[in-house]
Amino acid sequence: MDHQILYFTSIFSLITFVFIAHRILLTKKSNSSTPNLPPGPLKLPIIGNIHNLVGSLPHHKLRELSTNYGPLMHLKLGEVSTIVVSSAENAKQVLKTHDLVFASRPEILATKIMSYNSLGMSFAPYGEYWRQLRKICTLELLSSKRVQSFQPVRGEELTNLIKSIASKEGSPINFTKEVLSTIFIITSRVALGKKCKENQKFINVVKQSMRVAGGFELGDLFPSYAWLQHISGLKPKLEKLHKQADMIMQNIIDENREVRKSRVNEDHPKEVEEEDLIDVLLNQECLSDNSIKAVILDMYGGGSESSAVTITWAVAEMIKNPRIMEKVQAEVREVFDKEKIPNERDMEKLKYLKNVVKETLRLHPPGAFLLPRECGEACVINGYDIPYKSKVIVNVWAISRDPSFWSDPDRFYPERFDENSVDYKGNTFDFIPFGSGRRMCPGVTFALVSVEFALALLMYHFDWKLPNGVKKEDLDMSESFGVTLTMKEDLYLIPSIYHP
């Protein structure tokens, strides 16, 4: 036994030694040909700047570092050359001036496993395949017309949410969970159809994989050492979740194919308005089953938590600022009362509520770093060399709190948008919660309709207060960094019915 322990310790020490020696040699070699990189903190052998990220949340830490090293910063995270962008001007350089150079995404273990080797739109390499998917998504899946056609599904599920909350009147509810579940169910029904029996199981698998995939992964930081992927245990966890998700989705696809066949035989195919996203995808002959499954996962991964978390942050901010909540409630109640019944069509009249959503996305962008980009060819920005294959992180969270653009930047103040006509199109680089350029979020319309209408209903039907005598000043607004920037603690609130 002792011999065995000695044997394994020696092997382990030898591997560690070879690894460290190899890294030091590589670091020296690359240092000798270092181009004029953007400034950044001193890089340590092997780990580079990983230690600089320890201690607080990554978006906070990177903003702190950028105040010392500037809005275009170079870090080495393990093996990965990383460019951090922390100002609107530099974001414009990356996302507009050099849009084409930065149109790809780096390969990430989680999406490689979950999205069938990055077959989804979010992480597909820039090129013909991605263009095809993007076209299908913008013209077929997420066009305004299609988003409108899902109005009954959204209406029904949001009504269920209101009913469920009303039944718990007077007692604390887990607001975060209630909203997240509803948004997941809406996505599920829109993507997979109402009758899918396994929706709830699928939702759970997707939720789990998002939990597991958030954060920096050791294997992604040292891509040339594939064995590191096994150390964190992430790979087997993701593989297991992928298998479960794959089985459920494949069943749904097969079932849908059967139904379509029998409908064609009976000579009454589905009307366009009845089509779920899966029908639309099955209509595209160019897509393999794996591509269809990867795109469905995009809808969940991209759309569910980000929309739900925006609603939760908005309500938390309003709880802290009762004046704002009262103003929103007065507006919503006046508009909806006039029409007798809440209706998505009246959303255009809710100017102040729309400002509240904008202000929420400014202070709490769900994608604090957008989705990462990759430098497709060496280029120069502001006189600095950006190496080929560098990973690019745009710290949107820092940009939308930049005091040189935003007065009193940390204050939740929706009125700032009364005079500021900034929109979500990604042309004003101090406000880019949905990104910008060719990889900008294709789900903006879908997201805004869900977020704004859900908020309007929650403000129309209920008054809200904190439970157990918690004062608004004591509400914990700490963040948790993951696939999306969520509240660290679930938000608990007591509803009282205003409009039954």
Ligand code: HEM
């Ligand atoms: C409040 C809600 C949402 C926010 C804040 C958000 C934000 C973002 C951001 C920042 C990106 C990266 C953009 C870039 O790299 O420039 C993105 C990409 C993406 N989003 Fe969203 N998103 C939201 C909702 C949705 C919804 C509802 C869907 C679909 C149903 C969706 C689907 C996608 C997809 C597929 C991509 C990848 C696009 C590509 O790489 O070509 N998102 N989103």
